[in-house]
Amino acid sequence: xxxxxxxxxxxxxxxxxxxxxxxxxxxxxxxxxxxxxxxxxxxxxxxxxxxxxxxxxxxxxxxxxxxxxxxxxxxxxxxxxxxxxxxxxxxxxxxxxxxxxxxxxxxxxxxxxxxxxxxxxxxxxxxxxxxxxxxxxxxxxxxxxxxxxxxxxxxxxxxxxxxxxxxxxxxxxxxxxxxxxxxxxxxxxxxxxxxxxxxxxxxxxxxxxxxxxxxxxxxxxxxxxxxxxxxxxxxxxxxxxxxxxxxxxxxxxxxxxxxxxxxxxxxxxxxxxxxxxxxxxxxxxxxxxxxxxxxxxxxxxxxxxxxxxxxxxxxxxxxxxxxxxxxxxxxxxxxxxxxxxxxxxxxxxxxxxxxxxxxxxxxxxxxxxxxxxxxxxxxxxxx
Numbered sequence: 001x002x003x004x005x006x007x008x009x010x011x012x013x014x015x016x017x018x019x020x021x022x023x024x025x026x027x028x029x030x031x032x033x034x035x036x037x038x039x040x041x042x043x044x045x046x047x048x049x050x051x052x053x054x055x056x057x058x059x060x061x062x063x064x065x066x067x068x069x070x071x072x073x074x075x076x077x078x079x080x081x082x083x084x085x086x087x088x089x090x091x092x093x094x095x096x097x098x099x100x101x102x103x104x105x106x107x108x109x110x111x112x113x114x115x116x117x118x119x120x121x122x123x124x125x126x127x128x129x130x131x132x133x134x135x136x137x138x139x140x141x142x143x144x145x146x147x148x149x150x151x152x153x154x155x156x157x158x159x160x161x162x163x164x165x166x167x168x169x170x171x172x173x174x175x176x177x178x179x180x181x182x183x184x185x186x187x188x189x190x191x192x193x194x195x196x197x198x199x200x201x202x203x204x205x206x207x208x209x210x211x212x213x214x215x216x217x218x219x220x221x222x223x224x225x226x227x228x229x230x231x232x233x234x235x236x237x238x239x240x241x242x243x244x245x246x247x248x249x250x251x252x253x254x255x256x257x258x259x260x261x262x263x264x265x266x267x268x269x270x271x272x273x274x275x276x277x278x279x280x281x282x283x284x285x286x287x288x289x290x291x292x293x294x295x296x297x298x299x300x301x302x303x304x305x306x307x308x309x310x311x312x313x314x315x316x317x318x319x320x321x322x323x324x325x326x327x328x329x330x331x332x333x334x335x336x337x338x339x340x341x342x343x344x345x346x347x348x349x350x351x352x353x354x355x356x357x358x359x360x361x362x363x364x365x366x367x368x369x370x371x372x373x374x375x376x377x378x379x380x381x382x383x
Contacts, residue, residue, distance in 0.1 A: 040066075040069055040072060040073055040077070041077055043062060043065065043066055043069075044066065044073070044077055044080070044081055046062055047062055047063070047066055047081065047085075047092050047095060048081070048084045048085070048088070050088075050090075059092065062092065063092035063093065063094045063095055064094065066092070066094075066095050067094040067095060067098060070095070070098045075105070075106065078099065078102060078106045079105065079106050079109075081095070081099060082099045082102075082106050082107065082108070082109045082110050083109045085099060085109075085110060085114070086109040086110045086112075086113045086114040086115070087113075087115075088116065089116055090116070091114075091116060093118070096110065096114075096117065096118075096121065097121050097124070100114070100117065100121050100122070100124075100125045101121075101124065101125055101128055104129065104131040104132065104135065107125065107128075107132060107135070108135055111125060111132060111135040111136050111139070112135050112138060112139060113139075113140075119143055119145050119146060122136060122146050122149075123145055123146055123149040126146065126149040126150050126152075126153065127149070127153070130153075130155050130157070130158060133150050133153060133155050133158035134155070134157060134158045134161055136150060136158075137150055137158050137159070137161035137162040137165060137168070138161055138165060139165075139167065139168075140167045141167045141168075141169075142162065142165060142167060142168035142169060143169060144169050144170060144171040144174065147162060147168050147169060147170045147171075147174055148170075148171065148173070148174045150162050151170075151174055151177055151178055151181075154181065156185055156187065156188075159178065159181075159188060160187045160188055160191065163178065163188055163191035163192055163195065164191040169197075170195070170197050171197075172197070172199065172202075175195065175197045175198060175199070175202050176201075176202050176205070178192060179192060179198075179202045179205050179206045179209075180205065182206060182209050183208075183209045184209075186211075189206075189209065189210045189211070189214055190214060192206055193206065193210065193214050193217050193218060193221070193222075198222055199222070200222055200223060200224060200353070200357065201357060201361075203218045203221075203222035203223065204223075204354055204357035204358055204361065205361060206218060207304075207305075207354070208300070208305075211302075212302055212304065212338035212339075212341075212342070215302070215304045215342060216341070216342055216345060219342065219345065219346060219350060219354075220345070223350045223353060223354055224349070224350065224353055225347055225349050225350055254352075254356070255348075255352060256287045256288070256289075256312050256313055256352055256355070257286065257287060257288075257313075258313060258314035259283075259286065259287070259313040259314065259315060263286050264315075264319065264323070266282055266286075267279050267282045267283045267286070267323070267327075268322070268323075268326055270282040271326045271327055272326070276298075276326065276327050276328065277291075277295070279326060279327045280294045280295050280298065280327055283323075283327070287313060289355060289359050290359055290362050290363065292362055293355075293358055293359050293362040294309070294327075296362075297309050297358075298324055298327045298328040299328065302336070302338060302339060303324065303335045303336045303338070303339030304338065304339045304342050305358075306320060306323070306324040306328075306335060306339060307320060307335055307339040307340065307342045307343040307346070308342070308346065308351045308354050308355060309351070309355060310323065310324075310335075310343060311343055311346040311347075311348060311351035312348060312351035312352045312355050314348070317335065317340055317343060320334075320335055320343065321333075321334025321335045322334065
């Protein structure tokens with residue numbers, strides 16, 4: 001193969017220069033360098049031979065030799081090695097690692113297409129640069145360990161490519177980390193909503209960050225109607241069973257007590273006589289949801305959380321609008337059109353399940369904030 005062309009924008013192969021004043025000596029030095037370059041290229045050719053053609057001890061020694069001399073390979077040779085190594089079933093491990101951690105023009109074939117790359121090397125490559133992470137996120141198959149490594153570095157573009165890649169696989173912890181980091185990163189929202197790994201729990205967290213259209217998608221794709229579970233509970237325990245008597249394990253399926261006319265009047269009177277916070281507290285005592293959650297529901301600018309609450313409490317759209325306007329504080333109006341559209345699509349079991357999930361998440365974050373306050377960390381919860 002011909003020597004790498006001179007390129008001022010690319011790093012050149014390392015060479016050893018000596019202070020030799022004679023023209024003959026300089027010619028000899030140049031000849032030695034050319035000979036070394038030719039030798040390295042031929043050794044590289046041996047490295048690309050099928051594993052069965054060279055005994056394993058000799059391949060190991062060849063791998064070690066090329067690893068030691070890796071810095072003296074030119075970029076053209078490195079790129080050729082990477083392209084061919086990406087197709088090999090048993091590549092030389094040390095040489096493969098050097099290639100994968102090299103500059104993106106060299107590493108690209110291995111990061112994108114290397115079918116037999118060790119996951120440990122791919123995870124190591126994810127720490128090299130943003131370009132490395134973007135290439136890794138586009139692999140045909142991204143195992144959970146690699147996905148977690150890409151998410152760890154929090155590159156907006158690389159994570160978007162990862163989430164949009166149907167061949168990537170995210171473990172539950174990675175999904176929750178991605179959802180909690182998605183606030184304000186709109187490019188992540190749709191790919192997250194469409195991920196098969198998005199559970200009911202993580203979907204309930206993501207609901208807060210996304211727009212009206214995706215909130216409706218979350219309800220449609222990821223929230224259960226829980227008809228079978230409610231039916232089983234009622235058939236076994238009876239419809240009149242006290243929700244407080246249900247085991248803690250079944251808290252996600254308990255029905256909220258309807259907010260009748262008298263209860264609505266009491267909530268609204270507390271809000272008007274004292275403050276919106278007093279009305280929220282009265283509503284919290286009625287339905288058994290945390291006041292912190294209800295405050296957030298009525299503060300949400302989109303209005304969809306208030307629509308969810310209204311459906312679960314058996315309110316009409318007009319009653320829901322009045323409640324939101326009164327408990328949402330000064331300047332807050334009733335339910336906007338997008339919230340009304342979600343209200344019409346919701347079933348009571350779906351709305352109830354979503355509220356219970358939010359309440360559970362709020363409880364966990366309150367406990368975390370309390371723990372951090374005791375430890376003096378001063379960090380804020382992410383819910």
